C-alpha cells in the first residue's frame with residue numbers, strides 16, 4: 309500500500325498545484341491546514357507534500373512558537389513554505405510603447421526589472437528581437453538560472469491555442485506573430501501567454517486569494533483600455549478570447565475617430581495617447597506653464613507627469629485629470645450596471661493619479 313501511495317505519478321498534477329497554491333496562500337503552514345483548505349484527504353496531502361518536497365518547490369521549517377501538541381506525543385509537525393528560490397520565472401510585458409522584462413522568484417517577487425521604449429509602429433520581428441535580447445541579458449546577469457517558465461503579457465487580440473499575437477490596434481504591424489514559439493525557442497522553457505487585462509486580474513487574485521469567491525471586474529488602463537471579468541476565479545474570455553474590449557465601446561457618437569475604425573470610443577478620451585495629446589495641447593497653450601517646465605526638466609511628456617502635477621495641485625493638470633476621471637467613471641458605471649460585480653478594480657498607469665480619480 310505504501311508503495312502505491314508513495315508513487316507520485318498517482319497524484320494528479322491538479323492536486324499538486326492545489327496543494328502548492330494552498331501552502332503559498334497560508335505559509336508557513338501545517339499539512340493538516342493544507343488538507344482542510346484544499347478539501348483533500350490527509351493521506352493525499354501527505355503524499356502530495358512529499359512529492360513537492362522532493363521536487364524542492366516546498367521546504368520544511370521549524371515552528372518558531374511551540375507547535376500544536378500531538379495526542380500521540382510524537383514529534384511535533386514542521387511547517388511548510390514555498391521554496392521561492394527553487395526556480396525562477398521570466399515575465400515579459402509587451403506594451404505598445406514599452407517592453408518590460410522581469411526575472412522573479414517562485415513567489416513572483418521581482419529580482420530585477422528591465423525596460424526599453426519601442427516605437428509601436430515598428431515591425432514585429434525587430435520588436436521581438438529586442439525583447440529576446442532584453443530577456444537574455446537579464447538571464448545572463450543572474451547566471452542563467454533554471455526557469456520554471458516564461459509568461460508573456462500581450463496587448464490586443466491573441467490566439468492562445470496556437471500561441472499567436474493576432475492583432476492590436478495600438479501595434480498596427482503585428483499580424484499573427486508566432487510569439488510563443490519564438491520565445492520558447494529562445495529560452496527553452498514553457499511559455500504561457502495572455503492578454504494584459506486578464507493577467508492584471510490574475511495578479512490581483514494571486515495577491516488577494518479571497519477574491520476567489522467573488523465576481524471581479526478589472527478595468528486596465530494602459531496604452532489601451534481593457535476589461536477583465538473574473539467570476540469566482542475563472543476569467544470570462546468570450547469567443548476567441550476577444551471579450552473585454554471596453555476601450556472600443558462608444559461613449560460619444562459625435563466623438564473623434566478611433567484607430568479601430570470607429571468613432572468616439574472610450575480610448576479616444578482616456579488612453580495613454582489621448583492623455584498625452586491633451587497634455588501637449590496644454591503645453592502649446594501655456595509654454596511657460598508648470599507642465600511645459602516639467603517636460604523640459606524630465607522629458608518626454610507622458611501621463612505620469614500630468615498626474616504628478618495634478619496631485620501637487622496644478623490647476624490645469626488637475627482639471628485635465630478630473631475630466632479623464634469622468635470618462636473612466638462612465639465606463640466603470642456602465643461595467644457595473646452590465647456585469648454586477650462584487651468588486652471593481654482599476655489597474656494601470658492611471659492609478660498614480662488615484663486620489664483625484666477616486667474623488
Ligand SMILES: [Zn+2]
Pocket residue numbers: 555556557566567568569570571573575
Ligand atoms: Zn475604437
